[in-house]
Amino acid sequence: MINLGTYLGISFALFICGILVMVARKNIIAILLGIELILNASALNFAAYTKFSNNNIDGHIMSLFIIVTAAAEAAVGLGIVIRFFQLRESIHIDDAASLQN
Amino acid sequence: MYLNYLASISRYIPELLLVMLMVGLILIETTYANDDKNKRYIFITAISGLVVTFISLLLNLDGKSETIFNNSMVIDSFSTTMKMIMVLGTLGAYYLSTISKEIYESLKTEFIIMAIGILIGGMILASANNMLMMYIGIETLSIISYVMAALKKNDERSSEAGLKYALYGGISSGIMLFGMSHIFGVIGTIQFTGMAANIAKLDHTQILIMMPSFVLFFAGIGYKIAAVPFHMWSPDVYEGSPTPVTTFFAIVPKLAGISALVRVTMIFFSTASPLSVMWVGLMMVIAALTMTVGNVSAIGQKSVKRMLAYSSISHAGIMIAGLVVLNKIGIQAIVFYSMIYLFMTLVAFYITNIVQDKYGNDHFERFQGLAYRYPYMAIMMSIVMFSLTGLPPLAGFVAKWNIINSLLSSKFYTLAIVLVLNSVVSAYYYLKIVRLMTLKQPESTEEIEGFGFLNQFIIVAMTAPVIILGIFWDSVMNIAYNAKLFIP
Numbered sequence: 001m002i003n004l005g006t007y008l009g010i011s012f013a014l015f016i017c018g019i020l021v022m023v024a025r026k027n028i029i030a031i032l033l034g035i036e037l038i039l040n041a042s043a044l045n046f047a048a049y050t051k052f053s054n055n056n057i058d059g060h061i062m063s064l065f066i067i068v069t070a071a072a073e074a075a076v077g078l079g080i081v082i083r084f085f086q087l088r089e090s091i092h093i094d095d096a097a098s099l100q101n
Numbered sequence: 102m103y104l105n106y107l108a109s110i111s112r113y114i115p116e117l118l119l120v121m122l123m124v125g126l127i128l129i130e131t132t133y134a135n136d137d138k139n140k141r142y143i144f145i146t147a148i149s150g151l152v153v154t155f156i157s158l159l160l161n162l163d164g165k166s167e168t169i170f171n172n173s174m175v176i177d178s179f180s181t182t183m184k185m186i187m188v189l190g191t192l193g194a195y196y197l198s199t200i201s202k203e204i205y206e207s208l209k210t211e212f213i214i215m216a217i218g219i220l221i222g223g224m225i226l227a228s229a230n231n232m233l234m235m236y237i238g239i240e241t242l243s244i245i246s247y248v249m250a251a252l253k254k255n256d257e258r259s260s261e262a263g264l265k266y267a268l269y270g271g272i273s274s275g276i277m278l279f280g281m282s283h284i285f286g287v288i289g290t291i292q293f294t295g296m297a298a299n300i301a302k303l304d305h306t307q308i309l310i311m312m313p314s315f316v317l318f319f320a321g322i323g324y325k326i327a328a329v330p331f332h333m334w335s336p337d338v339y340e341g342s343p344t345p346v347t348t349f350f351a352i353v354p355k356l357a358g359i360s361a362l363v364r365v366t367m368i369f370f371s372t373a374s375p376l377s378v379m380w381v382g383l384m385m386v387i388a389a390l391t392m393t394v395g396n397v398s399a400i401g402q403k404s405v406k407r408m409l410a411y412s413s414i415s416h417a418g419i420m421i422a423g424l425v426v427l428n429k430i431g432i433q434a435i436v437f438y439s440m441i442y443l444f445m446t447l448v449a450f451y452i453t454n455i456v457q458d459k460y461g462n463d464h465f466e467r468f469q470g471l472a473y474r475y476p477y478m479a480i481m482m483s484i485v486m487f488s489l490t491g492l493p494p495l496a497g498f499v500a501k502w503n504i505i506n507s508l509l510s511s512k513f514y515t516l517a518i519v520l521v522l523n524s525v526v527s528a529y530y531y532l533k534i535v536r537l538m539t540l541k542q543p544e545s546t547e548e549i550e551g552f553g554f555l556n557q558f559i560i561v562a563m564t565a566p567v568i569i570l571g572i573f574w575d576s577v578m579n580i581a582y583n584a585k586l587f588i589p
Contacts, residue, residue, distance in 0.1 A: 011282075015279055018275065022268075022272055028264070028268070031268055032268075032271070034272075035268075035271035035272060035275055038272070038275030038276065038278075038279065039271075039274075039275050039278060041275075041279060042275065042278035042279045042281070042282045043278075045279065045282035045283065045286065046282045046285060049282065049285055049286035053286060053289065054289045054290075056289075056290065058233075058285065058290060058291040058292075059282075059285060059291075061233065062232070062233055062236075062282075062285070062291060065233060065236065065237065066236075066278060069236070069237070069240045069244075072240070072244055073240070073243075073244055073267075073270075073271055073274075076244050076247050076248060076267065077247070077267045077268070077271065079248075080247060080248075080251050080260065080263045080264050080267050081264065083251060083254055083260045083263075084260045084261065084263075084264050087255075087257045087260055088257065093268075096261045096264055096265065098257060098258060098261060099258060099261055099262065099265075099336075099337040099340055099341050100337065
């Protein structure tokens with residue numbers, strides 16, 4: 001039986017996974033993956049709420065926009081990571097510590 | 102239908118002008134920028150485009166408040182005033198980028214192209230009237246900011262700043278969206294129009310779901326403002342980015358975030374409800390923490406830029422404090438504060454950047470003895486530092502006084518006391534620069550090329566409002582008084 005609660009449970013699990021990935025992993029690419037998980041959790045939420053409790057398509061539009069901006073954000077993020085890798089030869093987040101004094 | 106869109110576009114001219122300016126600059130840059138003497142056409146185009154945008158915003162200021170594009174955006178005097186401040190901030194940061202050595206000569210056009218992109222995002226954010234526009238505004242603002250922070254691309258620190266900005270930005274916009282999705286699920290619409298009625302209809306369970314959702318929602322805006330739990334990126338990014346970019350970040354995204362926060366607060370929470378009590382409590386705690394953490398962290402810094410970053414965090418806290426009163430007086434105080442903050446920040450960063458260009462770093466010691474070599478600049482820097490502290494008769498005092506006045510008139514005595522105590526703490530590190538400039542002997546007698554006649558003139562012209570508005574603040578206060586928030 002799939003109802004609204006199932007979707008919300010899955011999206012909440014995705015959200016928690018994303019937060020855990022970002023806190024626990026030290027690889028920058030993995031952190032970007034964690035961001036994607038969080039964004040997808042909210043996109044799923046919007047779609048599920050539209051399907052089960054609303055009549056308008058606001059949530060669907062919102063999900064589409066989230067997908068597009070997530071792609072843009074990942075592109076820019078990866079570009080910066082590549083630049084960082086060329087300068088430091090590392091994608092470990094602990095190597096990005098020259099600004100703390 | 103079509104007439105409706107035409108009417109909407111007629112209120113949307115400033116943003117359209119900026120889009121055209123951005124596209125035009127990209128075309129000019131790709132076609133003509135190979136030749137160095139063509140650079141000045143780009144300069145003239147950018148400056149005149151921004152000035153025309155400012156004038157068209159000025160013409161928009163007196164029009165009636167209305168929603169455009171099927172209620173997705175709202176044009177009112179509050180958003181127009183904030184947009185005007187943002188355009189002025191862009192102009193200031195652009196002129197600084199043309200004289201600064203921090204930005205590579207070949208990337209100076211890219212600076213203004215990206216700055217205009219961020220400005221468009223900020224304008225969307227300032228007049229967003231539904232969650233979608235708010236999200237688009239924040240993302241337009243953020244995604245271009247990541248690139249801009251990493252603008253000095255062969256510099257490790259700048260790339261690191263861009264990386265940190267991108268990671269923190271992605272996290273907080275994701276958290277904000279998660280909160281938004283639950284707000285949407287409970288209320289059933291993403292439109293802000295008629296929100297007060299929707300909030301009033303909620304039952305007990307729904308309010309319980311809404312409370313954590315709004316806390317999550319605050320993450321996205323709080324990250325743009327650098328409010329305290331989400332301020333970790335700010336000092337690193339401000340220190341690592343080139344100084345003109347830092348100047349820009351300290352003004353445009355911050356004020357755009359403030360105006361979005363003001364709008365969200367007034368739309369969702371201006372009527373009495375359990376939610377509004379929760380939000381006011383949250384804002385009080387965040388305002389107090391933001392001021393205190395910003396000021397206390399600023400004390401031990403070696404780099405002036407990092408100190409200014411922490412000081413801009415504490416100023417954001419003061420602006421948030423104007424929000425908890427939930428009425429017109431608070432909003433007017435915030436608008437007035439933003440105007441003064443613009444000039445003070447610009448002058449402080451201009452002088453820091455010119456000194457930094459000469460010596461290669463921006464430690465406090467580089468300011469030693471500036472008063473003996475460039476007395477005017479030392480006086481201007483001192484005026485701005487006194488004003489940032491909030492001493493009369495300068496404009497910073499009037500701005501802080503307005504915020505405290507609004508707090509006292511609504512009986513938020515604790516927050517007002519915290520604000521005053523924080524001003525005392527901030528005096529320590531602001532006046533440290535004044536002490537170094539006047540009481541120490543200069544390290545060298547070399548000339549600083551950046552302090553040519555034109556640049557000194559511009560710095561004096563930007564300091565003039567700080568002095569004049571400290572005494573004759575009625576006329577500008579009138580602009581702030583007319584900045585009315587329109588709640589559809």
